Amino acid sequence: MLKHVLAAALWLPAGAATADTIYKCNEGGRISYHDRPCGQNAVALKVQTPAPAPEALDRLARERAMLQEIEDARLARDEQEARAGARAERLRQAASSQKRRCDKLRLQQKWLEEEEARTRRDADQGSERARSKARRQAELLAVECPA
Secondary structure (H helix, E strand, C coil): HHHHHHHHHHHCCCCCEEEEEEEEEEEEHHHHHHHCCCCCCCCCEEEEEEECCCCHHHHHHHHHHHHHHHHHHHHHHHHHHHHHHHHHHHHHHHHHHHHHHHHHHHHHHHHHHHHHHHHHHHCCCCCHHHHHHHHHHHHHHHHHHHC
16 A cells, blocks of 8 residues: 555656657667667657546545654654653663662671671670661661562
């Protein structure tokens, strides 16, 4: 369908009848017709191309409008797909960043718990401070990375 519309757009002139020149050539006793002169013995023939019927011009205008609508819809769909892809990429990056942040906080929590256990073994006097640090880290982890 699209090929036919484009072909009609190229072949149907928008104006009145036009005159085209065709050249009749006699080459070695053989007659042929060309759109350019073929030698000294070429005879120019004027051929009238009739103006297209108004119905054909109306149909062509409708088909051109339909083709433009299809092209506009395709461009809009392509833009929408591009925006959706960019949005998905931003979401993936945000999720990856959040995961790294949570992994870092979990590691810090683990280290503080290890430090608290070591401090408890070493002396009871420093264990309160270590427990407090571990509790604060656990609270920070809970805020950043709800389970």
